[in-house]
Amino acid sequence: MKIQNDGNIDFALILAKKGVSKTKFRIHLLELFYNKRSLSVKEVMNKSSNLINKVTIYRALECFEEKGLIHKVPSINNIIRYSLCNSDECIGSLHKHNHGHFICNNCNQTFCLENYKSPDIKDIEGFYINSLNLILEGYCKDCHLN
């Protein structure tokens, strides 16, 4: 994925293309994901104004997921976590995101590992696969040092 995060991205336009209402918060939310790629609900809360209600955050994330902007990343911390979709992989609510994700067990940040792909599993007898995730956990550079 090539993200040109040079401050010239028209987030409102991206929302419009995906059929998402262009409210102040949702533009802000999309910007957050373009900056950090992967966020938990808590991180979104911390990075949003205190004036934004948590219900609004949950509903916006749900909407973004349905419209193909972000996808859930599995985790063992029983925390909902989302990552920005690759526009060439995800269309609408059909999410195909075969790159790995690394989750730091200390700071809880999630990192997209573009170079590490999930194996290409097509069909397994008796299982109807909707999503496939390669999840790595441990400590990121910063947390390993401390």
Next chain:
Amino acid sequence: MKIQNDGNIDFALILAKKGVSKTKFRIHLLELFYNKRSLSVKEVMNKSSNLINKVTIYRALECFEEKGLIHKVPSINNIIRYSLCNSDECIGSLHKHNHGHFICNNCNQTFCLENYKSPDIKDIEGFYINSLNLILEGYCKDCHLN
């Protein structure tokens, strides 16, 4: 993994070898995992006597994980889920479980996919990997039909 689930497994002995106290409930819990391989907290509750307190369940699962008997399986439903460790893969709290897991989005059952392995990722610059999980989600045979 070869599990000889023929009713002749000495669960108490396994607990003793791992340094886990041999209480009635913990013997029962280990048996559950040998029977089903993968369980959420809720499933453990349902399969245990109503007399067992949920706190006991949480603490026993935590203990089993620390002693290398079971490991957490990531999921997008933010539900804590555990799988039996392969004795040849996991030693103590060092969990290496490179087989995939399939989680049914309807019945929430988890299935170990012994034949589907995670790619063998050793080191990634800046990341210190503790565990690696290959997570598949969708519908199992039973839930797909309904």
Next chain:
DNA sequence: AAAATAACGCAATTTTGTTGCGTTTATTTC
């Protein structure tokens, strides 16, 4: 068997996520 240690149960609390409904904001239609 007694002492030490670990597990257990209970109650209370915290954290996380959800639902309903009236109000505000954005989008569509004219």
Next chain:
DNA sequence: GAAATAAACGCAACAAAATTGCGTTATTTT
């Protein structure tokens, strides 16, 4: 561009999931 429609928002209340402290009971060690 204003009115009508639809969607998003905030609030309060609720529900579910997980955690903590502490006194009691069971297990392990000596």
